[in-house]
Amino acid sequence: MIISNIILYVYLIILIILLFFLLYIIFATFSAAPYVPTSKKQIMKMLEMIDKPKTSTVLELGSGDGRIVVALAKQGFNTIGIEINPLLCLWSKILIKKNKLKNAKIINANFWDYNLKDIDILTMYFIPHRMKKLAKKIKKEMKPGSLIVSNAFKLADWTIDRQNGTVYVYIV
Numbered sequence: 001m002i003i004s005n006i007i008l009y010v011y012l013i014i015l016i017i018l019l020f021f022l023l024y025i026i027f028a029t030f031s032a033a034p035y036v037p038t039s040k041k042q043i044m045k046m047l048e049m050i051d052k053p054k055t056s057t058v059l060e061l062g063s064g065d066g067r068i069v070v071a072l073a074k075q076g077f078n079t080i081g082i083e084i085n086p087l088l089c090l091w092s093k094i095l096i097k098k099n100k101l102k103n104a105k106i107i108n109a110n111f112w113d114y115n116l117k118d119i120d121i122l123t124m125y126f127i128p129h130r131m132k133k134l135a136k137k138i139k140k141e142m143k144p145g146s147l148i149v150s151n152a153f154k155l156a157d158w159t160i161d162r163q164n165g166t167v168y169v170y171i172v
């Protein structure tokens with residue numbers, strides 16, 4: 001009787017943990033920018049626009065499945081991907097391991113809580129209605145001369161330094 005009660009409690013605890021994990025994933029997926037991957041062609045365009053030394057630290061905002069983090073790390077950049085969705089983080093970590101990249105890492109966190117003071121290059125494919133808030137954060141935290149490479153969306157009220165199709169480059 002006691003043993004069957006203990007087993008029941010263990011099952012209940014596991015069920016509650018799984019439920020919380022599921023709710024967290026649902027929240028992370030739907031509360032933030034939706035996951036839409038960047039095409040290979042567009043990634044090539046983004047890479048072409050980076051004219052900083054390979055010793056630079058790059059942060060990929062909302063790194064999705066890690067494809068841009070991997071592409072940047074393959075170029076030799078010290079690359080960090082920040083992604084709010086834990087499943088995409090897991091997938092990215094597998095991709096990084098598969099490619100044996102020591103200069104790439106993924107952080108499962110909310111980008112808004114991450115300080116950009118040590119970042120030389122910020123790459124992103126974000127959401128239009130957050131670009132104003134993002135522009136303010138960049139201005140406040142990033143060093144002058146840092147590079148912003150944005151796929152598809154423009155930074156509110158900022159002057160574009162150069163452009164390749166719908167890839168926009170800004171200098172802080």
Ligand SMILES: C[S@@+](CC[C@H](N)C(=O)[O-])C[C@H]1O[C@@H](n2cnc3c(N)ncnc32)[C@H](O)[C@@H]1O
Pocket residue numbers: 028029032033034035036037038060061062063064065067068082083084085088109110111112124125126
């Ligand atoms: C349009 S997708 C781009 C994915 C990837 N960068 C690419 O280009 O293939 C935007 C990504 O940002 C992530 N995201 C949205 N808001 C975020 C936040 N506040 N912190 C971290 N990641 C976030 C989403 O989960 C999603 O994976």
